[in-house]
Amino acid sequence: xxxxxxxxxxxxxxxETIASTDEDVIALQQKPMHTPMGCSISFSPGxxxxxxxxTAGLCQPAERDIYDCYVTCFWPVQVPDHVNYSPDWAxxxxxxxxxxxxxDIIFP
Amino acid sequence: xxxxxxxxxxxxxxHLFDAQGEGFVYLASAGAIFALDEGAxxxxxLLGERNMAYGEMVQALIEADYSRAxxxxxxRELRAVRGIVSxxxxxxxxxPPAPPEDYPxxxxxxxxxxxxxxxxxxxxxxxxxxxxTPAGKPKYMTLETAKTxxxxxxxxxxxxxxxxxxxxxxxxxMNFKLLRDVVLYANEASAAVGKRMTYSLTTNATLLTxxxxxxxxxxxxxxxxxxxxxxxxxxxxxxYKSGKGSYAVMEPRLRKLIAGHKTRAITARVTLTEGVTDVxxxxxxxxxxxxxxxxxxxxxxxSGEQTYTLDSDGMDTVVSAFHELAAxxxxxxxxxxxxxxxxxxxxxxxLIQGTNKSHPCGAGLGLVGVSPSGDLSPCHRFTxxxxxxxxxxxxxxxxxxxxxxxxxxxxxxKYECSSCWARPLCAGGCHHEAFVRYGDTGHANLHYCDWIRxxxxxxxxxxxxxxxxNPEFLERFAARKGLS
Numbered sequence: 083x084x085x086x087x088x089x090x091x092x093x094x095x096x097x098e099t100i101a102s103t104d105e106d107v108i109a110l111q112q113k114p115m116h117t118p119m120g121c122s123i124s125f126s127p128g129x130x131x132x133x134x135x136x137t138a139g140l141c142q143p144a145e146r147d148i149y150d151c152y153v154t155c156f157w158p159v160q161v162p163d164h165v166n167y168s169p170d171w172a173x174x175x176x177x178x179x180x181x182x183x184x185x186d187i188i189f190p
Numbered sequence: 191x192x193x194x195x196x197x198x199x200x201x202x203x204x205h206l207f208d209a210q211g212e213g214f215v216y217l218a219s220a221g222a223i224f225a226l227d228e229g230a231x232x233x234x235x236l237l238g239e240r241n242m243a244y245g246e247m248v249q250a251l252i253e254a255d256y257s258r259a260x261x262x263x264x265x266r267e268l269r270a271v272r273g274i275v276s277x278x279x280x281x282x283x284x285x286p287p288a289p290p291e292d293y294p295x296x297x298x299x300x301x302x303x304x305x306x307x308x309x310x311x312x313x314x315x316x317x318x319x320x321x322x323t324p325a326g327k328p329k330y331m332t333l334e335t336a337k338t339x340x341x342x343x344x345x346x347x348x349x350x351x352x353x354x355x356x357x358x359x360x361x362x363x364m365n366f367k368l369l370r371d372v373v374l375y376a377n378e379a380s381a382a383v384g385k386r387m388t389y390s391l392t393t394n395a396t397l398l399t400x401x402x403x404x405x406x407x408x409x410x411x412x413x414x415x416x417x418x419x420x421x422x423x424x425x426x427x428x429x430y431k432s433g434k435g436s437y438a439v440m441e442p443r444l445r446k447l448i449a450g451h452k453t454r455a456i457t458a459r460v461t462l463t464e465g466v467t468d469v470x471x472x473x474x475x476x477x478x479x480x481x482x483x484x485x486x487x488x489x490x491x492x493s494g495e496q497t498y499t500l501d502s503d504g505m506d507t508v509v510s511a512f513h514e515l516a517a518x519x520x521x522x523x524x525x526x527x528x529x530x531x532x533x534x535x536x537x538x539x540x541l542i543q544g545t546n547k548s549h550p551c552g553a554g555l556g557l558v559g560v561s562p563s564g565d566l567s568p569c570h571r572f573t574x575x576x577x578x579x580x581x582x583x584x585x586x587x588x589x590x591x592x593x594x595x596x597x598x599x600x601x602x603x604k605y606e607c608s609s610c611w612a613r614p615l616c617a618g619g620c621h622h623e624a625f626v627r628y629g630d631t632g633h634a635n636l637h638y639c640d641w642i643r644x645x646x647x648x649x650x651x652x653x654x655x656x657x658x659x660n661p662e663f664l665e666r667f668a669a670r671k672g673l674s
Contacts, residue, residue: 083267083270084227084263084264084267085226085227085229085230085263085264085267085268086215086224086225086226086227086230086267086268086271086273087224087225087227088222088223088224089214089223089224089225089653089654089657090221090222090223090541090542090543090544090653091542091543091544092220092221092222092223092543092544092545092546093217093220093222093223093224093271093544095222095544096217096220096222096271100270100271165279166279167269167270169197169276169278169279170196170197170243170244170245170276173196173197173243173244173245174245
């Protein structure tokens with residue numbers, strides 16, 4: 083951590099715990115490529131890949147799909163957790179159809 | 191269908207404090223201490239005025255010359271440690287979990303006698319607010335009961351390699367012969383099972399002899415002396431049954447003890463009462479004139495209506511003197527020297543660990559008291575009180591009664607504590623004091639709340655200052671406390 087300096091043993095343990103969770107996260111851009119194959123039980127288009135196996139050429143950004151998982155889907159998936167860690171991920175997206183560009187990837 | 195989430199952030203369950211012009215945060219849910227950089231302190235200050243949305247916090251930091259990435263990092267860190275929390279999150283109320291079924295014992299307090307050669311007027315065992323019911327019970331512990339107690343401790347101490355016995359009374363030294371036999375027995379019995387027993391005792395020092403002092407030193411028995419100060423203060427309430435003060439009798443013996451006991455620190459434990467509030471003069475006398483290694487102070491335990499009760503004026507006098515000694519403690523620490531004011535030292539050692547207590551002390555958990563009859567109680571203060579018996583050394587702990595005591599005393603069961611930032615160290619305060627004051631061991635000691643918060647804040651500021659200017663001292667200090 084850069085802005086908070088742990089000063090006692092309990093604070094050090096909290097810092098270690100936070101650091102250890104960083105390694106749990108597999109994001110789309112990491113190697114080896116993690117390729118999500120879509121969501122079979124909803125009408126959302128799901129996570130898709132373009133012809134090149136990436137997300138750059140999609141007509142809608144992957145983040146747009148993730149937004150549906152984030153707010154409306156009951157299934158626990160690898161999307162920003164709006165209860166504990168990323169409650170504000172969609173705060174700049176008042177209307178998804180219009181503001182989807184302001185949804186960003188989470189970098190833990 | 192989309193739902194727009196626009197949470198705002200507020201300060202978490204924290205206490206903010208400043209030291210050396212820097213900002214710090216104490217996390218009440220964990221007992222952790224973090225130093226805040228300028229930006230983090232700025233966010234905390236802003237949230238002190240009103241709750242803010244994420245975008246607003248980022249914008250405020252950008253206006254203070256932070257890059258967007260840095261501002262987002264900062265907020266993420268504060269959120270990760272729960273220094274700030276979304277106002278959409280409601281923490282579940284603290285609920286006392288079931289106490290551990292089989293918690294290994296660390297210490298026994300053996301009340302080797304309930305008799306005393308003094309008659310201190312404020313005594314919780316014999317005074318006006320006593321809860322003990324000693325009628326018809328043995329006055330002195332027998333060797334058989336003591337040996338059974340040692341065996342009980344060894345059997346119940348699980349993997350703990352260095353269990354501890356504290357000898358207590360009454361006046362402990364009125365049964366010195368037993369104490370000596372117990373130490374010799376426990377040394378052998380613990381060695382036989384691969385453990386090492388350690389010892390301490392509390393005494394009024396009036397019955398010390400050369401032989402006793404030699405024994406205590408040889409066996410490394412830690413000694414705490416109950417003493418209230420120089421002659422005029424000591425003799426005010428620490429008196430014989432005739433009313434005669436005890437200073438003149440104890441003083442020469444005490445000097446011999448401090449000179450002759452080479453293996454453990456000798457500490458004084460002062461009880462503050464009406465008229466016995468000159469903490470500075472008491473400290474100087476005990477530390478500088480008599481040579482105690484450490485001196486700790488505590489207000490008398492009472493129902494609040496006794497002639498010796500420390501009233502709020504008396505408490506104010508005490509608190510301002512505490513601050514004076516605390517400043518001295520800090521000056522010593524910055525020079526790398528140990529100061530003898532236990533009330534700061536104890537708090538600092540807990541802050542180093544980040545202690546976050548489920549219960550105010552180990553009573554009924556890692557520690558139990560044994561009365562002369564062999565009855566078990568949560569601690570020495572409940573000795574011989576019929577209503578607080580937790581079993582017997584021959585039959586072990588009564589699990590049902592122990593569970594009731596621990597569930598009642600859990601900090602989560604004390605409603606007032608749930609919103610208090612000082613609960614990690616206090617956890618509601620002494621079970622015995624709560625019983626005497628409110629008739630329930632599980633009641634928070636509300637008459638001390640303001641004082642505890644003020645004192646914890648003072649010690650946090652000392653901690654922050656030492657961490658900033660002489661951090662190595664804290665490491666040395668932590669090691670020292672670990673050994674004692």
